[in-house]
Amino acid sequence: MAAKVWVGIRSRAKYLRRLSVVFAVELRLKIVTELYMREMSPKQFHSEFGGGSISRVTHNFEKLAENGWLRYIRSEGPGGRRRGATEHFYRATELAFCDADTWAMLPYSIRVAFSWNAFKQIAQRLREAMEAATFEARPDRHLTGTRLLLDQLGWERMIDAMSAEFVSQFEEQEDARRRASHSGEKLIRASSVLVAFESPTSHSERTGPSLVENSYEPLVPFPVRLSKVFADEVCLQIVEEANLREISAPLFHAEVGGDSVESVRRRFKMLEQIGWLKQVSQRTAGRRRSAIELFYKAAGPAILKEDGPWANVPDSFRRTSGWATFERLMEQAREAMVAGTFDAREDRCLAWSILALDQQGWEKVTASVKALLALVLREQGLAKARIEKSGERPLVVTVALAAFESPRDSVKEP
DSSP states (O other): OHHHHHHHHHHTHHHHHHHHHHHTSHHHHHHHHHHHHSOBOHHHHHHHHBOSSHHHHHHHHHHHHHTTSEEEEEEEOSBTTBOSSOEEEEEESSOOOOOHHHHHHSOHHHHHHHHHHHHHHHHHHHHHHHHTTOTTSSTTOEEEEEEEEEOHHHHHHHHHHHHHHHHHHHHHHHHHHHHHHHHOOOOEEEEEEEEEEEOOOTTOOOOSOOOEEOSSOOSSOHHHHHHHHHTOHHHHHHHHHHHHSOBOHHHHHHHTOOSOHHHHHHHHHHHHHTTSEEEEEEEEETTEEEEEEEEEEEEEOOOOTTSSTTTTOOHHHHTSHHHHHHHHHHHHHHHHHHHTOTTTSTTOEEEEEEEEEOHHHHHHHHHHHHHHHHHHHHHHHHHHHHHHHHOOOOEEEEEEEEEEEOOOOOSOBO
């Protein structure tokens, strides 16, 4: 199985290296996300979001363009409304995320950490919207968390529908941008959340590897931690092997390779420092009785209930139905991650998107989210009828859907 996974990873290595370019600097991820919604120049981005000096922002724009993440659109100035140097405007070519094929090939511990980090980002967005009073600003906003029973066919149909919804929302964003260019209407900044995962039951069997849980959150930002692994095939394979067994640098080098023992040992140390590995034992190294060989296992995220955007929430939040719904979802997600069911299915859905929509686009997105919820509930009824005939053990599934107005970022990047 490990060999099969590694062959798959190697086939996606070029794409992962491209992702590592975006993740290497947190600012780049922000640039790609914003420029997927609209065109911007480095000067305009710096004025709105910060990012250090204008030269630093420009350098990161250029690095992203060099690697195909941004495409040049047009130039303006000098003179006219824009004084000074000519401004170059760009749009992002795509969003920085793992496609389904790449996701299925990633080491399990990376998928779990990815999921937990994404869930924390969703919580942060929701909290910011509540603090800025944009969450309740629109009466047709949507937030539901539902636990239901499905069979395998029902699960597959639901995931297909959620994938189609994810794509259609970005198509709607493009339509909204075109309409707004003619009408001059100011676009709404909206958040969309599509989540579906298997919840644990008394019959659940752990399908993923047993991870060593980190007791703290690494200080290195999560995207940067990802970039260190995605940029280096040897690091990826070290993490994959550490998901399957205890492994040391000399043992890895002897069985797999990877330049010299010292270069492999440096990678092990780096992966430990940024939270992907954890030392679990040490043994004397064969005939060299004085030498100590350090063994490592893959480390999972610190899934802490008391640490995150949901901590120290004002009572005014806790009394709202929206936050109560999210707290239930958070606890269900945490329970599933601890039990290993959250990422047991490679096709689980965890999509969080920031969209720029006009009023028409907003109405279409919220209507389609409500239609998706109706479809999911209908699938539960159909699955129940099939299960009664087949005797198939039902899947306990948690589904969360949301669409709400988000505030514009008020804190600039340092």
